[in-house]
Amino acid sequence: MKAFKKRIIHLHHCRGINSKGIIKIIQSDPTLKNLYKTPPSKLKSIINSSPEHFSKFYYDLHHLKIDQILSTYLTLITPTY
Numbered sequence: 001m002k003a004f005k006k007r008i009i010h011l012h013h014c015r016g017i018n019s020k021g022i023i024k025i026i027q028s029d030p031t032l033k034n035l036y037k038t039p040p041s042k043l044k045s046i047i048n049s050s051p052e053h054f055s056k057f058y059y060d061l062h063h064l065k066i067d068q069i070l071s072t073y074l075t076l077i078t079p080t081y
Helices: 003-013 019-028 040-047 051-063 066-077
Strands: none
């Protein structure tokens, strides 16, 4: 899977961010190559969320194991004949 798609899916799995916040992140970094390197203060200013929501978002961004989530999805949709 392409890195951009994986990062988009990752963003959608994070708590504390909505579609408007995701769009703002993409506008700021269209390739999402710097998503995991962006300082928290800059991310917070980009998405403009409450401290509580941002805390959840930032935690999930750096702790959710997106490869495991995608693997689970693949096992759910792969037929087992």
